[in-house]
Amino acid sequence: VTGVEPSLTVDLAPTNKLGLRLANPVLVASGTFGYGTEYQPLVDIQRLGAICSKGITVRPRRGNPPPRIAETPAGMLNAIGLQNVGLRRVVAEKAPIWERWTVPVIVNISGESVDEFVRLASTLEGVAGVAGLEVNISCPNISAGGRLFADDAESAATVTRAVRAATSLPIMVKLSPNVSDVVEIALAIEAAGADCISVANTFVGMMIDVAAARPYIANVTAGLSGPAIRPIVVRMVYQIAGWVRIPIVGVGGVTCLRDALEYFMAGATAVQVGTANFVNPNTGVEIVDGLGGHLRERGLASVTELVGAARRASRDSLAVTVE
Amino acid sequence: MRLVRVRVTGNELIMPGTHVLDLASPEVAASASPGQFVHIRCGPSWDPLLRRPMSIYKIRPSGVSLMVRAVGSGSEIIAASPPGAELDCLGPLGRPFALEPSRRQLVLVGGGYGVAPLIAFAEHALARRCEVILLVGAASAVQVFPAALVPPEVEFQVATMDGSLGHRGFVTELLPGLLSWADGVYACGPNPMLEAVSRLCRPGARGLAGQTDSAKPIQLAMEQHMGCAMGVCLGCVVKTRRGYERVCRDGPVFQADDIVWESVS
Numbered sequence: 001v002t003g004v005e006p007s008l009t010v011d012l013a014p015t016n017k018l019g020l021r022l023a024n025p026v027l028v029a030s031g032t033f034g035y036g037t038e039y040q041p042l043v044d045i046q047r048l049g050a051i052c053s054k055g056i057t058v059r060p061r062r063g064n065p066p067p068r069i070a071e072t073p074a075g076m077l078n079a080i081g082l083q084n085v086g087l088r089r090v091v092a093e094k095a096p097i098w099e100r101w102t103v104p105v106i107v108n109i110s111g112e113s114v115d116e117f118v119r120l121a122s123t124l125e126g127v128a129g130v131a132g133l134e135v136n137i138s139c140p141n142i143s144a145g146g147r148l149f150a151d152d153a154e155s156a157a158t159v160t161r162a163v164r165a166a167t168s169l170p171i172m173v174k175l176s177p178n179v180s181d182v183v184e185i186a187l188a189i190e191a192a193g194a195d196c197i198s199v200a201n202t203f204v205g206m207m208i209d210v211a212a213a214r215p216y217i218a219n220v221t222a223g224l225s226g227p228a229i230r231p232i233v234v235r236m237v238y239q240i241a242g243w244v245r246i247p248i249v250g251v252g253g254v255t256c257l258r259d260a261l262e263y264f265m266a267g268a269t270a271v272q273v274g275t276a277n278f279v280n281p282n283t284g285v286e287i288v289d290g291l292g293g294h295l296r297e298r299g300l301a302s303v304t305e306l307v308g309a310a311r312r313a314s315r316d317s318l319a320v321t322v323e
Numbered sequence: 324m325r326l327v328r329v330r331v332t333g334n335e336l337i338m339p340g341t342h343v344l345d346l347a348s349p350e351v352a353a354s355a356s357p358g359q360f361v362h363i364r365c366g367p368s369w370d371p372l373l374r375r376p377m378s379i380y381k382i383r384p385s386g387v388s389l390m391v392r393a394v395g396s397g398s399e400i401i402a403a404s405p406p407g408a409e410l411d412c413l414g415p416l417g418r419p420f421a422l423e424p425s426r427r428q429l430v431l432v433g434g435g436y437g438v439a440p441l442i443a444f445a446e447h448a449l450a451r452r453c454e455v456i457l458l459v460g461a462a463s464a465v466q467v468f469p470a471a472l473v474p475p476e477v478e479f480q481v482a483t484m485d486g487s488l489g490h491r492g493f494v495t496e497l498l499p500g501l502l503s504w505a506d507g508v509y510a511c512g513p514n515p516m517l518e519a520v521s522r523l524c525r526p527g528a529r530g531l532a533g534q535t536d537s538a539k540p541i542q543l544a545m546e547q548h549m550g551c552a553m554g555v556c557l558g559c560v561v562k563t564r565r566g567y568e569r570v571c572r573d574g575p576v577f578q579a580d581d582i583v584w585e586s587v588s
Contacts, residue, residue, distance in 0.1 A: 031556070032551075032555065032556065033555060034553075034554065034555040038553050038554055038555050039553065039555070041324060042324075042325075042326050042413075042553075054555075062566050062567055063557060063560070063567055065562065065567075065586060066547070066559075066560050066561065066562075066567075066586075067548065068557070068558045068559075068560065069548060069550050069556065069558030069559070070548070071371060071372055071373050071397075071548070072372075073370060074369055074370035074372055075372060076372055076373060076550065078550070078556065078558060080556070080557045080558065083557050083560075083567065226369070226372055227369045227370070227372070255369055275372070276369075277551070277555075278373060278374070278550045278551040278553075278555075278556055279364060279369070279372060279373065279374060280364075280411075281326065281551075281553070282326070
């Protein structure tokens, strides 16, 4: 491989006719990069592998009352409540901007019912500027009494199947980590036709305002993200990679090249940078910058050769036992 | 707005726990306006994680100065930065105070640490030949912003809760007597103080009979914990008549009558 520039390209939807070929495996996570435009003054966004948009819903949502965020050890809690401009304005105002970009935009969609997911997916089908969908099944399922679609394999599969039938776009389904068996749900999503899986959404957490003796976040519970969760999500990726064949996208606490390598070696084909964008908006681009050199040092021709490297070196059984 | 490494050229303890940091950055200074803030990283580590928003306290051609109160793990790190150190600085950010040309007589109300952007604004207003009265409140004398640092052209009044300096009680108790004189009120401080300022300045309130909000702008610089400060994370919202708005992007300066106080915790 001497003298040959290592390949950073990955395809997150290898069995989909449209494919989801990315110039590199470093994405930015939904909710941490707005609609992509906000960071343009600071970041050369076209150098990212892809941008996952802020989660959108059929109608605009005003979101939760404040306080919405809190800092925690090496992490943060958030309960934004899916504040967004709604499907119609995303199609009318954001997609025409995305169409002019070279970086693919993956639209994160959230529904409170299967019908809402279908409406989102079918409306976005064929919209120029939309490269794929990330299906956020970790929002409350009103039709199932407030449980999350991501909570059990059957609901997760139902949503995935419905979205699959509604669109030919590549679909990435975002797992919830707040379940007892991520593998079971990952397998159900794969069987239901997902092109890839993002692992994972935030962990449900909480903070108490001890001076006031009440929950600090107005929503009471909130999602934990940041470096604090990385070891748990790396474990989940490692675990899931032993069972599913579709690409896995690792998301949780990625702050630098080393963190991204952990995910690749655990079995992820790509990573999403999330909370780190708030601290260093160039985190994703810096990882891309470092990745080529790292591959050359290891004598690898493609980043895909790193995927699962730690698995192959390990004698562990594919099913990881969590004590 | 820029993301730059800036050198600390001065660090002075102006009162217990509160430092003034001078940052060398002509680029940041050139685009900065009073009321805006910068978002400072706490160091190369990811714990504490988030940047800390800091009001711009002074704007010089060579850079800006910040008033940093060491109140937690993050601000302690920033406050301890010695001259020569570098800080990772994002800014200037946010909507500044607006000073319409017709405003001549201004009352500025600062609660505690909230005095920082008012000093920058006072200097700006003085350069525009406005008359400025600054009211500052604190728990006790030791926490009062030093008079020596207030521009000499500014009339300065102090209130302390324990009466150890100036008026005994809330700083907002000094405001009604000045409302017939003032044609603009600008405030920064804790939310209960801002709410009191807003209430006192409402049309029909004592001392304001016959005047309307449009005649007398009340501008408040809100404080809120922030994530990205780029308008992306939607973490720092405050409820306004238009819905939830971002303190980092739609503020930090808001018109007083836009804020829905019942929702402000």
